[in-house]
Amino acid sequence: MNTNKNSYTIVYATVMVVIVAFLLAFVSSALKPTQDKNVALDKKKQILAALNVRGLNDAQDIESKYNECVMSDMIVKADGSVVAEGKSKENDGFKVENKNISANCLPVYICKVNGETKYVVPMTGRGLWGGLWGYMAINADLQTVYGAYFSHESETAGLGALIAEEKFQDQFKGKQLFANSNDSEIALTVVKNGKVEPEKKNYQVDGITGATLTSNGVANMIHDGLQQYIGYFSKTKK
Structure with missing residues (x-):
C-alpha cells in the first residue's frame, strides 16, 4: 500500500478514530458504576449538611450517618398526595434528578435527628453564571428552618461562591418560613446585605456583598422551591 496517497491517510485516520472512540466508550462504561456511587455519596453528604451534620469525608461514615438520620425518601405532589413512601431510603425521592423535580414529583426526606423529626426538601435555581441548588431542613412544626445547604455551578470566587x-x-x-403562622406564601428570603428589616428579621437573611444577582438567585430558589411543598406541609400539619 502506498502510504503517500491521500486514501491511506483517510483510512488510517478513520481507523484510529474508531479505535479511540471504542476505548473511550469502554473506559466510560467501566467507570460508570464508580462515578454513580460517588455522585450518590456526594448527594447524601449534602443532605446531611442541611441537617447540620458536616465534616464527614469517609464514605463509610457518610453512609452510616445517612442511614441513621434518613428514615424515608418520599415523593409527593404539590397537592400533598403521596406518590411513593420511600421506605428504602434511596430508591424513590433520592433517585429524582434536579431537572426532573416538578409539581407531580417532589422529593421529601423524612429524617430523625436526636429523636426529632426533620423534613429535608431539595431546591434548584439560577445564579449569575449558572445553576444553583440546595437542600432546606425544616423542623417538625413545618414553620422553622433547622438547617440549609447551598451550592453552585460557577459563581464568582469570593463573591457569589x-x-x-x-x-x-x-x-x-x-x-421562619412564613411571615405569620397561618400564611400559605413563603416569606423566607435573602435581602441585600445590611438591609434586613427589624420587623422582618425572623424570615429575612443578609445577602452577600457584591453578589446581588447570586443572592437574588438564592432568594428565588428558596421561594419557588419551598412554595411547591405548601400542599404537603398543610396536609402533614393536620
Whole structure:
C-alpha cells in the first residue's frame, strides 16, 4: 500500500478514530458504576449538611450517618398526595434528578435527628453564571428552618461562591418560613446585605456583598422551591 496517497491517510485516520472512540466508550462504561456511587455519596453528604451534620469525608461514615438520620425518601405532589413512601431510603425521592423535580414529583426526606423529626426538601435555581441548588431542613412544626445547604455551578470566587460556605448557610437556622403562622406564601428570603428589616428579621437573611444577582438567585430558589411543598406541609400539619 502506498502510504503517500491521500486514501491511506483517510483510512488510517478513520481507523484510529474508531479505535479511540471504542476505548473511550469502554473506559466510560467501566467507570460508570464508580462515578454513580460517588455522585450518590456526594448527594447524601449534602443532605446531611442541611441537617447540620458536616465534616464527614469517609464514605463509610457518610453512609452510616445517612442511614441513621434518613428514615424515608418520599415523593409527593404539590397537592400533598403521596406518590411513593420511600421506605428504602434511596430508591424513590433520592433517585429524582434536579431537572426532573416538578409539581407531580417532589422529593421529601423524612429524617430523625436526636429523636426529632426533620423534613429535608431539595431546591434548584439560577445564579449569575449558572445553576444553583440546595437542600432546606425544616423542623417538625413545618414553620422553622433547622438547617440549609447551598451550592453552585460557577459563581464568582469570593463573591457569589460564598453561598456554599457554612457562614452564609448558618444564617438560615431558626428562621421562619412564613411571615405569620397561618400564611400559605413563603416569606423566607435573602435581602441585600445590611438591609434586613427589624420587623422582618425572623424570615429575612443578609445577602452577600457584591453578589446581588447570586443572592437574588438564592432568594428565588428558596421561594419557588419551598412554595411547591405548601400542599404537603398543610396536609402533614393536620
